[in-house]
Amino acid sequence: MADDPEEGMLSWDESVFRNEHVFEIDYVPETFAHRESEMRSLKYALRPAARGSRPLNVIARGPPGTGKTTAVQKVFGELGAQTDVRTVRVNCQVDSTRYSVFSRIFEGIFEYEPPSSGISFKKLFRQITEKLVEEDEVLVVALDDVNYLFYEGEASDTLYSLLRAHEAHSGAKIGVIVVLGPEPRCHRGLGRPRPERLPPRRGVLPGVRPRGNRRHPPRTCRARFPRGRRLDRSPDEVAELTAESGDLRVGIDLLRRAGLNAEMRASRTVSLQDVEEAYEKSKYVHLSHSLQALSDSEIELLEVIAQHDGERAGDVYDAFHDQTGLGYTRYSEIINKLDQLDIIDATYTNVEGRGRSRQLSLRYEPDAVLNRLEGS
Numbered sequence: 363m364a365d366d367p368e369e370g371m372l373s374w375d376e377s378v379f380r381n382e383h384v385f386e387i388d389y390v391p392e393t394f395a396h397r398e399s400e401m402r403s404l405k406y407a408l409r410p411a412a413r414g415s416r417p418l419n420v421i422a423r424g425p426p427g428t429g430k431t432t433a434v435q436k437v438f439g440e441l442g443a444q445t446d447v448r449t450v451r452v453n454c455q456v457d458s459t460r461y462s463v464f465s466r467i468f469e470g471i472f473e474y475e476p477p478s479s480g481i482s483f484k485k486l487f488r489q490i491t492e493k494l495v496e497e498d499e500v501l502v503v504a505l506d507d508v509n510y511l512f513y514e515g516e517a518s519d520t521l522y523s524l525l526r527a528h529e530a531h532s533g534a535k536i537g538v539i540v541v542l543g544p545e546p547r548c549h550r551g552l553g554r555p556r557p558e559r560l561p562p563r564r565g566v567l568p569g570v571r572p573r574g575n576r577r578h579p580p581r582t583c584r585a586r587f588p589r590g591r592r593l594d595r596s597p598d599e600v601a602e603l604t605a606e607s608g609d610l611r612v613g614i615d616l617l618r619r620a621g622l623n624a625e626m627r628a629s630r631t632v633s634l635q636d637v638e639e640a641y642e643k644s645k646y647v648h649l650s651h652s653l654q655a656l657s658d659s660e661i662e663l664l665e666v667i668a669q670h671d672g673e674r675a676g677d678v679y680d681a682f683h684d685q686t687g688l689g690y691t692r693y694s695e696i697i698n699k700l701d702q703l704d705i706i707d708a709t710y711t712n713v714e715g716r717g718r719s720r721q722l723s724l725r726y727e728p729d730a731v732l733n734r735l736e737g738s
């Protein structure tokens with residue numbers, strides 16, 4: 363029947379999915395394949411906490427969408443179920459200042475939000491540590507996506523406050539898991555990253571060790587999250603396309619869209635064509651995820667770069683300044699952030715007669731970026 367809207371589709375109660383719930387954004391996978399050694403590192407570091415001692419501090423580093431947050435959620439779930447250890451995961455993409463990080467910790471401990479005004483950081487901090495000492499509890503804080511604290515110049519103060527809590531209040535036991543991307547392009551210590559000097563430092567972040575304590579080895583343990591391991595029993599095509607960005611969110615979205623495509627053509631099996639068509643949308647999941655966290659001025663600069671793709675940083679600055687009135691320092695900070703988020707490539711090139719100059723290019727087609735900015 364030509365005007366039957368049901369024609370060519372499965373009925374409402376038919377599906378290619380056995381359990382569609384696993385595609386939800388906040389779903390924590392029951393089986394956490396290929397992350398055994400990272401989980402072991404985390405548990406190794408946190409074991410002292412289960413016995414009432416201060417745990418080791420951990421840096422969990424790896425590219426986006428490789429399971430860092432999931433690992434923390436899993437270990438925190440186990441600690442919550444089997445021990446008295448307090449755990450708080452702070453999403454620094456949302457809470458990107460020291461005050462808001464500690465507000466989130468306060469909420470995790472007291473189970474209500476601190477007053478939104480009229481309470482100093484010092485007081486907030488004291489209430490947290492006093493409670494921990496009073497209750498004789500160990501607290502483990504995961505600073506997830508800590509890169510966002512760097513962008514705001516808040517990483518140093520936040521980490522020092524957490525790592526020196528025992529100095530401010532004797533007996534306070536706090537361990538920290540720092541979750542960050544692969545290349546912390548931070549400049550010396552944990553200060554504000556300087557866009558003009560971006561030598562990536564590998565290994566343990568220098569500042570995690572408390573200053574003035576260099577004789578002692580850092581109480582720091584690392585859990586690395588490599589990119590692109592194959593997903594067992596998934597179609598090879600999906601695994602290969604996911605490996606292009608290395609972000610598992612792409613693969614999860616791809617599986618879901620491919621299934622929906624199959625349903626749309628009334629098929630109970632997913633074909634390669636369903637996967638390929640789905641990929642045309644899923645390949646931007648990584649980009650959309652990165653765009654979510656941008657402020658208005660960051661979006662404005664990105665739009666300017668999209669209009670001047672591949673041009674020199676100086677020319678892009680002129681256009682940005684004309685449009686927004688913002689100065690070069692802020693401009694450089696945003697460039698640095700967009701570069702770290704892998705949205706743009708800001709590499710230095712030698713320009714004849716002009717020395718070294720940065721060239722700014724998008725890592726995606728300009729239209730793909732602009733369309734998603736419009737939709738956000």
Ligand SMILES: Nc1ncnc2c1ncn2[C@@H]1O[C@H](COP(=O)(O)OP(=O)(O)OP(=O)(O)O)[C@@H](O)[C@H]1O
Nearest residue numbers: 389391394395425426427428429430431432610611
């Ligand atoms: N080993 C795994 N098995 C199944 N699903 C996984 C696995 N690792 C991660 N995932 C899923 O992939 C998605 C991305 O994982 P997660 O958020 O933990 O990555 P991440 O490394 O913390 O990313 P980001 O750095 O962007 O915050 C989540 O939906 C998660 O459930």
